[in-house]
Amino acid sequence: NAGVTQTPKFRILKIGQSMTLQxxxxxxxxYMYWYRQDPGMGLKLIYYSVGAGxxxxxxxxxxxxxxxxxxxxxPLRLELAAPSQTSVYFCASSSPLAVYEQYFxxxxxxxxx
Amino acid sequence: xKEVEQDPGPFNVPEGATVAFNCxxxxxxxxxxxxxxxxxRKEPKLLMSVYSSGNEDGRFTAQLNRASQYISLLIRDSKxxxxxxxxxxxxxxxxxxxxxxxxxxxxxxxx
Numbered sequence: 001n002a003g004v005t006q007t008p009k010f011r012i013l014k015i016g017q018s019m020t021l022q023x024x025x026x027x028x029x030x031y032m033y034w035y036r037q038d039p040g041m042g043l044k045l046i047y048y049s050v051g052a053g054x055x056x057x058x059x060x061x062x063x064x065x066x067x068x069x070x071x072x073x074x075p076l077r078l079e080l081a082a083p084s085q086t087s088v089y090f091c092a093s094s095s096p097l098a099v100y101e102q103y104f105x106x107x108x109x110x111x112x113x
Numbered sequence: 114x115k116e117v118e119q120d121p122g123p124f125n126v127p128e129g130a131t132v133a134f135n136c137x138x139x140x141x142x143x144x145x146x147x148x149x150x151x152x153x154r155k156e157p158k159l160l161m162s163v164y165s166s167g168n169e170d171g172r173f174t175a176q177l178n179r180a181s182q183y184i185s186l187l188i189r190d191s192k193x194x195x196x197x198x199x200x201x202x203x204x205x206x207x208x209x210x211x212x213x214x215x216x217x218x219x220x221x222x223x224x
Binding site: 040042100105 | 117121145147155156157158159162200202204211212213214215216217
């Protein structure tokens with residue numbers, strides 16, 4: 001089991017560019033999440049999904065979009081990147097029976113300049 | 114006021130020492146409590162749940178004080194490998210089981 005995988009590991013974007021952060025899990029988890037982690041701040045939930053075709057906003061959704069066409073994949077789209085989106089992005093998944101036990105991917109370090 | 118507050122540290126302790134961290138939460142409707150561990154530049158991982166009666170997992174003991182709205186993590190006989198950031202995590206009633214993370218307490222165990 002690879003668990004939760006994320007690509008890319010690192011990325012530098014120019015202001016106004018767009019990109020998609022990929023996330024895949026092989027644990028057959030229904031629930032998936034996207035967080036961002038800024039220095040000195042706790043993880044903030046961007047979007048989450050409780051199953052294919054179902055997504056919902058978290059605490060900080062502005063500037064991001066998601067889709068969930070399969071159980072395995074949960075890509076995060078950044079449109080018109082801004083310096084405020086410089087952060088480390090973590091994807092996570094969990095079983096609906098144990099939502100507190102989230103399995104995280106290794107993260108994507110994004111810099112917007 | 115932050116929903117979940119932690120002393121950022123760092124806590125620098127010698128190997129073999131006992132160290133304790135506290136975490137306070139502001140919402141009295143808090144439901145469940147957990148400690149996650151995050152190694153430097155790595156992803157967070159669940160360390161242990163925190164039960165009302167307190168619970169122990171090897172060298173780690175977690176306790177909950179609902180009256181004072183804080184949870185604690187005690188690490189006995191610290192190892193170099195315990196060096197990490199410890200994240201306090203809370204779920205709130207009405208929060209849809211979403212996790213609220215504290216900013217973390219950094220622990221450095223030294224020889």
